[in-house]
Amino acid sequence: MxxxxxxxxxxxxxxxxxxxxxxxxxxxxxxxxxxxxxxxxxxxxxxxxxxxxxxxxxxxxxxxxxxxxxxxxxxxxxxxxxxxxxxxxxxxxxxxxxRKSSDSNNVNYHFNLAIEKCKKNNKISTAESFKYTLNSLANFSLNIKKCSIEKLRFQEITVDWLKEYEQHMLDKGKSITTISIYTRTLRVIFNNAIEVNDLSAEHYPFGKNKYKISRTKKVKKALTAEQLKTLFEAKVSNSNEEAAKAFWFFSYACNGMNMKDIALLKYSNFKEDHFSYYRAKTFDKTAEKKEIVIYLTDFTKEVISKHGRKNNKGYVFNIVDQDDDVQTQYKKIKNFTRYINDHIKRIAKANNLPDEISTYWARHSFATNSIRKGASMEFISEALNHSDLSVTKGYFEGFEDEAKKEFANTIMDF
Structure with missing residues (x-):
C-alpha cells in the first residue's frame, strides 16, 4: 500500500x-x-x-x-x-x-459537482446547461418514475429508463435536438462518476447495443445575398432596431464574430488597421490558442464610432463593465443577445425576411456567402476558427445542392 x-x-x-x-x-x-x-x-x-x-x-x-x-x-x-x-x-x-457514503452513486450529487466546477472555472453557460438537464431529469424522475432527484441512483438509469425519458420528452413536444443535448449532458455526468471510481463501467447505459443518443444534422441558417441586401438597406423604426441591425452586420462583417466576443472586445485588441482576439467559446477547449485577426472596413469603423465608448479605454462597446464578475457578465451578454434578436426579428418581419433570424444567422451567412464568392474550405475554417476541417464541411454541405442547381441552370450558357 x-x-x-x-x-x-x-x-x-x-x-x-x-x-x-x-x-x-x-x-x-x-x-x-x-x-x-x-x-x-x-x-x-x-x-x-x-x-x-x-x-x-x-x-x-x-x-x-x-x-x-x-x-x-x-x-x-x-x-x-x-x-x-x-x-x-x-x-x-x-x-x-x-461526503455522505451514498453520494458516490447519486446523480444529483454529481450534477451539482459539475455545476460548481463550471462556476469555479467561470464556465457559466456550461453550468446553466447542466442545470437545465438536471431540472428536466428531476421532473421525469419525480412525476413519471416516482423518485425524487435527490434519491436517484446511477444504477436506476438503464437503457429502458432512457428510452422512456426520450418518449416522455417527445410527448411534451420537445425536439430531438433538445433531447440529444440533455442525454449527452447526462452522459458527461456518467463519465465523470466512472472517472473518479464512483461508478462501475458495467452500469454505463450508453454506446453500442445500448442507448444511442439521437443525432440530428444541424441546419445552417443563412441569408442569401439578395436577403442580405434587403436587410442591410431596410429602414428602421427606432434606435433599438438601428442598433440591432448595426451589431448584426458587425458580426457578419467580422467573420461571423460571436456576440460574447463582441461584448468582450477591448480597445487594447486594436492595432492600426485591424484587431485580434481569441474566441471565448473554444479558448479552453484547445491547447493551441488561435488568434483571430479581423481587418477593419469603413462599415465596422462606423459601427465602433457610433456605438463604441468614446474614451477609447477598456471594452469597446457598452455591454459589460470592467468591474463585472463572470456571473454578471454572463447575464449582461445574454440580455444583450436577446435584445439584438428581438429587434432584428422585427426588421425581418417588416421586410418579408425569415422571421426566425437571429445572431446565429450572421455567422452562417458570412460562411455561406464567402463560399458563394469562391472562398476555399481552408479559408472558411480559419476565418471561423474551427478546430477541424470536418466542422467546416457542414457549411459546404448546406450549400452543395444550391450550387448544383445553379450549375445546372447555367451549363448551357455558352
Whole structure:
C-alpha cells in the first residue's frame, strides 16, 4: 500500500476541557507527507486507550461501545476510499471521504459537482446547461418514475429508463435536438462518476447495443445575398432596431464574430488597421490558442464610432463593465443577445425576411456567402476558427445542392 491510515489522539495541544482531539492520520508513503483530519471527537488519554487502543477490551458498554464502532467505521471507510485509488492522492481522498457514503452513486450529487466546477472555472453557460438537464431529469424522475432527484441512483438509469425519458420528452413536444443535448449532458455526468471510481463501467447505459443518443444534422441558417441586401438597406423604426441591425452586420462583417466576443472586445485588441482576439467559446477547449485577426472596413469603423465608448479605454462597446464578475457578465451578454434578436426579428418581419433570424444567422451567412464568392474550405475554417476541417464541411454541405442547381441552370450558357 502507498498509504497508511490510523486513528490517533493528538496530544500536541491540550484543550481547555482537559481533553485532546481524536484525529484520522493519513500518511502518503510516496510523497512522505502526512495529514491529520479532525473528527470532532475529544477524549483524554485514558479514555482513548480504553476505547480504541485496547483492542481486546470487549467489555465496552453504552456510549463507549458506540464511539468505538463509530471510529472503526471511519477508519474502515478511509481505507476503502484510499484503496479504491490506483495511485493514492490526498485531494481525491479528501473529496471522497468528506461526503455522505451514498453520494458516490447519486446523480444529483454529481450534477451539482459539475455545476460548481463550471462556476469555479467561470464556465457559466456550461453550468446553466447542466442545470437545465438536471431540472428536466428531476421532473421525469419525480412525476413519471416516482423518485425524487435527490434519491436517484446511477444504477436506476438503464437503457429502458432512457428510452422512456426520450418518449416522455417527445410527448411534451420537445425536439430531438433538445433531447440529444440533455442525454449527452447526462452522459458527461456518467463519465465523470466512472472517472473518479464512483461508478462501475458495467452500469454505463450508453454506446453500442445500448442507448444511442439521437443525432440530428444541424441546419445552417443563412441569408442569401439578395436577403442580405434587403436587410442591410431596410429602414428602421427606432434606435433599438438601428442598433440591432448595426451589431448584426458587425458580426457578419467580422467573420461571423460571436456576440460574447463582441461584448468582450477591448480597445487594447486594436492595432492600426485591424484587431485580434481569441474566441471565448473554444479558448479552453484547445491547447493551441488561435488568434483571430479581423481587418477593419469603413462599415465596422462606423459601427465602433457610433456605438463604441468614446474614451477609447477598456471594452469597446457598452455591454459589460470592467468591474463585472463572470456571473454578471454572463447575464449582461445574454440580455444583450436577446435584445439584438428581438429587434432584428422585427426588421425581418417588416421586410418579408425569415422571421426566425437571429445572431446565429450572421455567422452562417458570412460562411455561406464567402463560399458563394469562391472562398476555399481552408479559408472558411480559419476565418471561423474551427478546430477541424470536418466542422467546416457542414457549411459546404448546406450549400452543395444550391450550387448544383445553379450549375445546372447555367451549363448551357455558352
Amino acid at each position: 502507498s498509504y497508511n491510515i490510523s486513528i490517533r489522539l493528538d496530544t500536541r495541544r491540550k484543550k481547555s476541557n482537559g481533553m485532546y482531539p481524536v484525529k484520522l492520520r493519513v500518511y502518503g508513503k510516496e510523497t512522505k507527507k502526512e495529514k491529520w483530519y479532525n473528527l470532532n471527537i475529544d477524549l483524554n488519554e485514558k479514555q482513548f486507550d480504553e476505547i480504541w487502543l485496547n483492542a481486546k477490551n470487549k467489555n465496552l458498554r453504552g456510549s463507549n461501545k458506540e464511539l468505538r464502532l463509530k471510529l472503526q467505521a471511519i477508519e474502515n471507510r478511509a481505507n476503502d476510499e484510499a484503496g479504491s485509488m490506483e495511485v493514492f492522492d490526498f485531494s481525491k481522498f479528501e473529496f471522497k471521504l468528506f
